[in-house]
Amino acid sequence: MRLNGEISYLRNEEENENDSVALISLPPPPPPTLEKLVVGYALTSKKVKSFLQPKLEGLAKKKGIVFVAIDQSQPLVDQGPFDIVLHKLTGKEWQQILQDYWEKHPEVTVLDPPAAIQHLYNRQSMLQDVANLNLSDCYGKVGTPRQLVITKDPSSIPDAVSKARLTLPLVAKPLVVDGSAKSHELSLAYDEFSLSKLDPPLVLQEFVNHGGVLFKVYIVGEAIKVVRRFSLPDVSKRELLNNTGVFRFPRVSCAAASADDADLDPSIAELPPRPLLEKLARELRLRLGLRLFNIDIIREHGTRDRFYVIDINYFPGYSKMPGYEHIFTDFLLSVVQSKFKRLLSSN
Ligand SMILES: O=P(O)(O)O[C@H]1[C@H](O)[C@@H](OP(=O)(O)O)[C@H](OP(=O)(O)O)[C@@H](OP(=O)(O)O)[C@H]1O
Ligand SMILES: Nc1ncnc2c1ncn2[C@@H]1O[C@H](COP(=O)(O)OP(=O)(O)O)[C@@H](O)[C@H]1O
Ligand SMILES: [Mg+2]
Ligand SMILES: [Mg+2]
Structure with a gap:
């Protein structure tokens, strides 16, 4: 995900630590703004139809979220880059592809881990x-x-x-x-x-x-x-x-x-x-x-x-969950934002 503001915020804080004058003169940093969140999806056509309703896609667009269909016949690395991969496919082959991709790209959030779904x-x-x-x-x-x-x-x-x-x-x-x-x-x-x-x-x-x-x-x-x-x-x-x-x-x-x-x-x-x-x-x-x-x-x-x-x-079938469009899009944003917070606090 591309977040504006995070880096400059950090730099200001670092400068503040070494420069007591800057402490009083610097204005508060702007809140981070979300540029675009890319969600790749690998779902059956039945699920795409029931889940990706126009209202969901419309609301997602307003919130800076784009859904991109994953082509299973092409390598995942050649698609995206994705912030999140949303999937529900049962084949062993797909699970292996996703597992391999995730190992190489741990920065991507896979919803949810294939082994946990298997349960x-x-x-x-x-x-x-x-x-x-x-x-x-x-x-x-x-x-x-x-x-x-x-x-x-x-x-x-x-x-x-x-x-x-x-x-x-x-x-x-x-x-x-x-x-x-x-x-x-x-x-x-x-x-x-x-x-x-x-x-x-x-x-x-x-x-x-x-x-x-x-x-x-x-x-x-x-x-x-x-x-x-x-x-x-x-x-x-x-x-x-x-x-x-x-x-x-x-x-x-x-x-x-x-x-x-x-x-x-x-x-x-x-x-x-x-x-x-x-x-x-x-x-x-x-x-x-x-x-x-x-x-x-x-x-x-x-x-x-x-x-x-x-x-x-x-x-x-989330489309039967009342208010799923708002709940789901807010969830996608929160997943990536909390990941960034964790990354920033570990640096
Ligand atoms: O196992 P149960 O408790 O019956 O729940 C099913 C599954 O969640 C189905 O998803 P999936 O087919 O992915 O397993 C879903 O279909 P959709 O998400 O495609 O709509 C069904 O929606 P209904 O068929 O509308 O009830 C829902 O009733
Ligand atoms: N142990 C049970 N006692 C009473 N009713 C049950 C029980 N298990 C299943 N049912 C009924 O059967 C339906 C389908 O069972 P469920 O286990 O949910 O299977 P599915 O995965 O096909 O939805 C339930 O929605 C419920 O109406
Ligand atoms: Mg059931
Ligand atoms: Mg069931």
Whole structure:
């Protein structure tokens, strides 16, 4: 990034140290001004369409931010120079290219580090940090539903489930999340035996009744926004007794399922307490080493303060985060400004 003013500011300070007369005669330095911030992006065409909306690009331009599409077939060093590289591509090859580039150009901020993102592409490792957090304070408790990973041999599932003492019904989710439609094909299983019909690798997660409403918590650096989405309805004891089988369900909590304007039971609709979300987001940001993600969180029906994180997504559909244009552009500016502050203080 090109910042005007920083260098002259420093020089004046140095002179001041050795010259007591200059101390009184020098005017205060002008605040640093941002010339241009170049953000290279490597995103799928679907993500470009949903994220790079004209309103975002317009606002970014006003703030001196330009977005430049990265051509993956060309060396990264021949493009840019970039201040920030924003990316969400899953291929191993791309990750290596980015890693190599970053090693040679540590001055560029890569959002986010490929290895840290990788952690979210597996539904087992994705929730490990939440489970280890054991977050419990006066605002509520946050955990993860109990789950079991099945990597092979579907015929062994009923036995494995009963040994692990998992409570039915169970949500079966593909283990790997790679952005494909298949990785979002989930099923609800009412009995153990039907689970042998499933296709590993997968995780089997206890279904938690939550009144059919889910909270999507968007995180962009230190900013947090929460929205409500409709979700799967509760499963009653009677329903569980009277049903068998495994049922595929469609994408239930997508943007079209917004529940923000719905007339809901207040005990179900009440958002998780802000201090709890702030603590959760802060801890996850640090532990995951990520700045751009969202969390799907549900409240156990009948409780006020028992929450479960069921899903974490890297670089989610930010265009559905209220005010994302302002939040995202301010974030990009803050990332580079804090980097400069660190550089200046270490010199
Ligand atoms: O995994 P869940 O919790 O379902 O969240 C998904 C992912 O974040 C998707 O991003 P990606 O495809 O990059 O994984 C996003 O698509 P976009 O960001 O492309 O819009 C979806 O938006 P909707 O499809 O609008 O719900 C959002 O619901
Ligand atoms: N353990 C669970 N208890 C209750 N509902 C769940 C559970 N896991 C998933 N769901 C429902 O399934 C939907 C999709 O599951 P999720 O883990 O978020 O997968 P995806 O990555 O495809 O969004 C959630 O939005 C929620 O409605
Ligand atoms: Mg989800
Ligand atoms: Mg997900």
